Amino acid sequence: MRVVFPFSAIVAQDEMKLALLLAAVDRTLGGVMVFGDRGSGKTTAVRGLAALLPPLKVIAGCRFNCEPGTPCEACVGVCRHTGKAGEAPAPVVDLPLGATEDRVVGALDLERALTLGEKAFEPGLLARANRGFLYIDEVNLLEDHLVDLLLDVAQSGENVVEREGLSIRHPARFVLVGSGNPEEGELRPQLLDRFGLSVEVTTPDRLADRVEVVKRRDAFDRDPAAFVELWKAKDTAVRRRIKAAQGRIGDIVVPDAVLEQGSRLCMAVGADGLRGELTLLRASRALAALEGREAVTDADLRKIAPMALRHRLRRGPLDEQASTARIDRALDELKAA
Incomplete structure (x- = not known):
């Protein structure tokens, strides 16, 4: 299992951390866009947040993270499960810049088509991200056709696939989190408007903060397990705050x-x-x-x-x-x- 840098151990960047916590509490906010310098902790914060999210109640074995008792149309036709309730970690899915459209929206399951002669749907990244977070690093460099696709899905909350004889419709409601460096290109206004919150991060300008960042990162790289254990209590407290806020909102x-x-x-x-x-x-x-x-x-x-x-x-x-x-x-x- 991959060990990630603890969210609570991130030095400064308070606005970014608050925006991510707010998006975790209320997923209707529309997501978070983080602009900032390279190496300022943007991706580290998103990875750390993933470890704090309370688990979801899901249909065990569902590939669309459907809630127990309410399977979607695609789940009924695609997933092979007993319908029993279970729990799963809240998904935080990376959308790579080089991802193909088939990888994002889903496509024909070639293995089943070739071996069993069955026409079946292979869910993509949007299905995995349903009821969770979809993270795009360097989102301002995302290809235009994928931006158009994300705009459509963000508007409707559904992913519709009509190709290769397939006709699939499944829910795709996720919190969109993007990060980027403005020096490397502007983000299309239509996509920027879809982000509920926008934060700006900069390289720390206080000597004490810079030294503390280096010390913590070095300690994590030398012994990740021990460093995570050191911050476990604080991360657990943040997780409890998120869960309590979700119930109180x-x-x-x-x-x-x-x-x-x-x-x-x-x-x-x-x-x-x-x-x-x-x-x-x-x-x-x-x-x-x-x-x-x-x-x-x-x-x-x-x-x-x-x-x-x-x-x-x-x-x-x-x-x-x-x-x-x-x-x-x-x-x-x-x-x-």
């Missing part, structure tokens, strides 16, 4: 005043569409649940706003002001009004 109260403040903010910064307001609502509620509170406050809104809105702002060719600074200034003006 349906009871979190969002006052109308907070909703109005969120809409005023979106209007003040010129956010495109209404996804910004929906993301503010859901992320603020997830934050309150994660911190064990019963209601959302203006402080939650302020903490979430940069992550929810910075990638939704219109930016003119002469606009040199960073989007985060614009959001902070708008929040200050609204508070003073």
Whole structure:
């Protein structure tokens, strides 16, 4: 079994870690896009999060992670199982940049076709990621035809395969997590808009943080098992927080005043569409649940706003002001009004 660097051992990068935790608590957020320097811990954080996710209740043997008692149409026709309930780790699936469309959406099972003469469907990465996370490193370098495919699936929550005499439809509801370096290319606006939260990470600029990163990484590389054991208690505490927040989030109260403040903010910064307001609502509620509170406050809104809105702002060719600074200034003006 592959040993991954513990999530709790990541130094600094607090905004990135918070965004990933919020997406784990409320999977309707729309996912997380992480922009930042190479070697700043983006992929390490996603790998570490996978080890913290509570297991899913599934139909044992289902290749689409269907919930017990509610198999999808494809599950009934493709999977060979008894229908018994079971548990499985929450899937965190990598989508490689060089993946073919067949590998992503699924295709004809050639082995069964050649050996048994049966026409059967071989599920792809989207099936494996259902009810979990789909991670794309360097997502800004993803080929356009795969971007179009992801946009369609993200919109519908279903993967439809019509090819080679196959007609398959199965659920594909996943949290999309992407990472990339802006210097290597821009992300298509249509795909960027699908991410609920956008965070920016940089190489630590404090000497103490840089030294601590090196020490922890070196300790992990020399003895991964011992290092993971050292951080096991803290990772376990984070896992319990996620599970408790998932159970609590349906009871979190969002006052109308907070909703109005969120809409005023979106209007003040010129956010495109209404996804910004929906993301503010859901992320603020997830934050309150994660911190064990019963209601959302203006402080939650302020903490979430940069992550929810910075990638939704219109930016003119002469606009040199960073989007985060614009959001902070708008929040200050609204508070003073």
